[in-house]
Amino acid sequence: MAALNVLVAAKGQLAGLREVLTDWSGLGLVDGFIWVEQDMVTPTGIKGIEVIGGNQRAVSLQSMAAAAGNYDRIRVAVLVNAAEGALQVPADTGQRIALFLESSFGGRPVTRVRAVTARIQDLETVQEFAQEGWHNVVFAPEESSGVNQGHSLLYSTTDPFDLGRHAAVGCAGILGMWHGMEGSVLDHEMPLPGSNARLVRSFYRNLDATAVEQELRSQITNVGERLPLPARMGSSAIYIEDVALASRTMAEQLWTKHAHVLQGPREQQVVSTSKPIGAWTALKMMFGFIWAALKNAPRNWVNSMAVRIKSQAAATVHSVVFGSAPAQYTVVVDGIAPDGMPASWLDVREAAIGLDKVLENAGMPREHEIHADLSSLWQDYAAGALTLADAGERVPSLPPVQIGTERGVLRSPHSAVPRAADSFSNVPAHLNASMSLSPVPPYDVMGIYNTEQRLQTASADPNLGVPASTALNAMRGWKQYFADSYAVHVGNRIAQFLISTTSELQVVLQRIRQAGDAADSLAPVLQAQKKLATWMKIILGIAVVAVIVTVVLLLTATIEGGVAAAIIGGIVILWLITALIVFMRGQRELFRLLNARSVMLEQDEINRRNLRHILRDLRRLGDTYSQFLAWSHVVGNVLHEPFGKVEGQGAVKDVYVQGLPLNVKVGSAAIQTQSISMAAAQLRQGIFSTGWLNQSWTTAINGAPAQLGARGFEIAGNPDVLFRQQGDGDTSLLPLWIAALDEQGINNAASHEVWNRVLAELQTTRSDLAEGMTSAVNEVRGATVVQSTLAAFMSGMSQADAAMPSQFDGEVLTDLGRNSGKGRVERSVPFHARNGMSQWAGLVQLSQGIGAHEFKAYREAPSGPKWWESSAEQGVPTPEVCNVEVPDGPVF
Template sequence: MSDLTVFLAPTGVAEGVKDVLKDLSAVGMVRPFLWVDGADADRAPTAACWVQGGREFDTTVQEVVASQRIFVLRLCVFVPLTGSLPALEVDTERRLAELLASTSGGANVVRLRLLLGRPGAAPPANAVLALDGWHNILVAPEDARGPGMGHIALTATDNTLEIGRHAAPVVAAVSGLWADVEHTPFDAKPVLPGNLVSLARSFYRRLDTSEVENSLRRQIFEQDGGLPLPRESGAPVTYVDDVPLATQTMASNLWGKHRAVLKGDRVPYEAEQTQTIGFWAALKMFFSFLGAALRNAPAAWYARVVNSVSASVAGAVHSTVYGNNPSAYEVVANGRTSQGRQASWKQVGSATHQLRDSLESTDSERHHIARVDLSDLWQDYAKAAMTLADGGARSAELPPVQIGASRGVLRRAADVIPGPAERFDRVPGIVAATIEVDGVDATDVIGANQLRGKLGELDQDAALGLEARRTGSALDEWQSRGGNSFGVAVGRTLAQNFHERHNEVRDLMARLRAHADAAPPAESKGHNKLARWIQITSVILVLIVVASAVGIAQSWFDWWIGALIIVGSIVLWIVVLVFVFLRGQQDLFQDLNRRKAAAANASADEANLRTALRDLDRLADAYSQYLSWSRALGAFLAEPLGPNRFERAAEGRIAWGLPKSTGIGYANPQRDQLSSTAEYLRQDLFGLGWLTPPWESALGNVGDFLGSDGRDVKADPTLLWRAPGAGSMSSLDRWSGEFFDGAFRSTGSELMWEKARMNLMGPKSELVQSLVGQIEVLANGTTTFVPMVDFMAGVGDEAGQGRVDHFDRSMVTDLAVTQGLTAVKDDVRQRGWAGIGTVSVATQISDGLSADQLRLESAETPTQTQDWSVPEMPDRRSSTNPAPSVEPETYDAPNREFRF
């Protein structure tokens, strides 16, 4: 609160003012105020009552002042000039003023003394009319409809309610109490020097348009699940008839833009092909086999050769996948839990994350695995959905639907992203308890398929089979009805890729197990036979060499002949054995080629398994975030402007008691005028891209809605886009769930109505004139309809446009009248807005009058009336007697006592 009004009043006529101000507070016309009874003013602390909304709350002056920061404090002291009860002592007034000045923290204290009187009434004996340093204001005893108009002079009375109903509007004006308008005529007005009193009167007009606004908002904002057709100059817009084409195209564009984030590159596989072994390699292999044959170990040689090119599957991968995480492997590879139940996508995702963590932990350099940031994907998801709904171009890769030269938008919010109303919840209680599922969101494609699978498992159950089949039929009908929406198309794409990656992981695991569990090379009979033949031929070769050596030594033939025989035998032996070896080992070469390809493909399988596990893990995260963002967007699109929270400031209407100076009127347009205005406003409000401000406003309110848990989101709104999704209890999960359930609502209607109100107050102001052409006025219980000009009676006009106004002269001496002191010196006018209605206040103030220029009756001596009539002159011609002598008339001044 920046300002505070405190009233100090004695018992008596001021109580009528309090009663009227309290009634005005009940209908929201005046601001809260503090009322101090003069009898309690000398207490410490000073007892008071706080008046707000037509209700009183006991408090103290010190508590109210100390509990808020106040910039302007107005102290208004009532001084009764009528009635039998005494006025407050001057010391009491000054003591409260000093208390407020010392405890208000340096607030600007405006001191007002409000004199309440009627002509012909006698003030209390202790009444002090004027104090130096105060604004001394006499509420003019008159009533008029508006400035410059004739008035009714109020008569003398001691009726507190009668005095209060005429004085209270003036008191509200001079003390700054009127709501919806900043009217404070004495805050900046200098205090008149000396003990002077000013006359004051005020006029008030309030044009209540709450019913009109309520009707306009209802016609503009209530969508009933439909989306308005945007209006944009130069850009024709039409509704889309082929919904599946529009939604699937947008979903394909979205997936094409972000596909690389969710699907990594795969290592290609090598195809089996026959490779020719070179002569030297074959010769080397032959001599290796020759040694093994001579050692009688051909089987060991064969195993060594084969294993040298075998697929050496990483032992860490095998032990990690199949040993350290058996439960995770069971869920991922078999798709079922240890209890034999079908695993959900959440369980598959969790097991995938475990396997991925285990594989990464086998690396030489361990590191933390960060979840992928998919915030760009979900921001584009929201942009694409709103583009389908309002035709706004938000991304070059996600263009609006184009139908010829026109942009296309969808008719129903459910065709964009289904909301809470489209959730499937027709699962009987007994079935829901058995399968542990009571419903599924329209966008949860995997959840719907898993629900169908669970229902199929109950199909043959004797007790639940019938209900399960009925539920399955209802599920099929529900899916066919909402399967063409954009949200479902995106979910179907994610679900399809999730299942593909899951199947890929299962296949790769099977391949790696096959590699790891491959049988060792079997012993070949051909190798043993060849080895025996090599052994025999080797023995024969040795015999030939020995015989040749003996022949040379015995000179059976020349040495060169023997040497030629030895060399030729060795060469022939080698050539023949190599030829036989190569022809006999074709199966060995083929096995080596197969094992080389298997070794390369096993490495590719291992690399592809890591990539596939990463993709599956990311898809599980993406699907959970997709469910949360679909909930939030579905709830938003179903009611993008939120609830129409507009209500009248007060339910009641004042039908009795208001003076002529105070008027409350109610706009009463025709139905066609309302419809026409609503249509004009819809054209301005619902242009291309109109959903962006309400959506950004909803996102901006997330931090406040989450309370203490939303501090981080409030400080960094991007955290919401990166938060985990469904089932994680993250800020996104909790907010989207509350949004879907209706606990969080969009506030777009307030933003849109403020835009509409600014249009009505500015470029579209001519529309307001049609709405307020006829004003409904309640006066003394009677309803009348008057034009706007007659209702305002000049209160809303600028000051100084007419003649000089004068106050009623009944409480001012003739001398003051001749001096022009009854003329209006200051005419302060303000205008405020209450919706599209107006609140106009005009307060008129006279120049200062001294106390002896006020006409007041004495409290002790009755007033002597002086005869100012001119005596009638006698007719000399008709009178024969001389004129009698006339005694001079004496004038006794009334016994008045003024205290200063």
């Protein structure tokens, strides 16, 4: 709760006090107040000028009474200018305002103060010097930079600014208006009896340490290239030296749990054994071959044999695939993109989608396909990265790295998941334009592989060879720097499955092509058919000649008919055996190929069904890889900026104020880089505990709906839906969130919690660090900014300094008052407040009660009407109602 300070003054030089307090209010040195002048008090109401933060506006106390609940105390101060001829606020006006405040503000306690601004040489100028029932104070006409440090006297002046700036110090001190000051020293005191008044003076110090705080906060929360060592059960974790082992082990543990998502079902091939060719089948085949040989067409015979074991279904599939989607076929089988360069994983994924659609259009059965829910995979992937960075326990199957009895953490966040901002883009513009190379992040192993292939291809080009080779060498060095990171190990496993599945698709397409095109598979034996046909014709010719000779011998009666028949039979049998043996040996390779084709045909149906499985695997693996890239981007951002965007380096705040009295000092803590760095290192050890990244990660995920804007409503009730989003595509929320995350960073809620813990330590157990970081102060002296120590800046604001005996200057008192020793400081009340490392301190000092007649400015009032008499009773005309306007400046 706050106090309402109402300052009542007459027109004239005290307007300078109003302007000074207004300026100080704008600078944050004093709290707000209400300024009331005599003519603002009318029979119908009390108006005033409200000053808050340097801004002024006209108000009425009646309207403010409706908001009395906003205040826990009210202070009303009637300001009296002791200068010769100065206008004074009548006692009854101050009394009326005080009574109104007591009766209209819900019974809030009201502290009444009558403050006189008396200067040296102000002699017998104030008749109503003290008023009974009020705290009567006189602002000591002196200024000093600290307690018992010497002082300068303040002499009578007609300069409203000079009068106002010194009066403002006493006014702010006695009314508790200094920023950081809680309450007034008079709030709980009874007014002195009779017409006694007290001398008062105050000191104030305002030290702004915003720049130091910003620099310290930046060094503590800015991870940069060095992760903090988290503490656990009183001991600190240690840095992992073998980064490759830790990253590979964590990646293997991840895939042990989730490897099943990388490959879909396959129908197993039935193992077939070779079937022997029977004698009758062999004879038929041989006679067919002999007949073809006699017609000089052995190849036609082979082709006719191939047609018998040709799969029309396989031929149809192959012709559809190759005929309807030649570009996709080339991408998959030959690994060549439409631009003639090596195909990327994106080309392969698009080719798989295209081929699957072609098969569907060709009449192959269509099935509903549901995108795999890989949310648990990406949650565990992120958990593994965070665990490597902070040694927290998140997933039982992904435990922290244990090194002896201590837990280990990676030294740098890029060893877990590098940032997308570290992408390789060191490619000359003309080379990039000719090859369409995009920057690739360190964890995009497939993108890196494709870029290397393209650069390797370009290095053979006479026009592009030199820059391509230079870029290729630079890329290999850059790649090696991130090769041991956890993200790269995880990406390698997906890449391996992508490559192996692409190879599997190539094999299946080759088998289907072979099943559909018999001629190709039998091509290796076609050349041997001509030679075999020649031998078969020679054997047949010899047999025919032998039969002819036998017949001639029979006709010439050289041999008998029985003998001739036996000879001819023997010739035929011998020819048959010989031809069959030669044929079987000559066609051994053909029979092997025919048998292999028979087995292939038996497996063709399975191959065609597996073709759909493989194509969908490629599509799913492509989706998985795109999600991997997206979540690596997100995790990399969180690891490198776990507390949001790093604010710029602290700069000295322009709080230097000229023209302040000696009693008031305003300064800024100077940035001492070495001191801040040492303090940050020490504070980090106690602030970060194992699992400290949990809040940053939760903050990032829960902040996604707000960062997504209008589309955030889709996941407003369950931000974890993000883990089921695709890694790319216009309908996915994940790319949109990544763009917002890159621009805005995560919410700094986690940063606030860590910073509050830091401030708590700095104000309690580590106050020595705070003092060390603010030990040098920049302040204005005269018209120059100078640097001093914190002790010199504070100069006597401590409790010990306040307890030291001190004395007011007695020049404002009569000889009687000065000689009686009443100028001694009877009470010193210090105050001290902090906000972070910024601090405010001050001291208010009061004398004992001094009779009004013992002040030089006191003038005895002539007998006349009393303050409790009404204006009518006093014969004073009632002032007319006025409209209050906020003045532009002092009015004299």
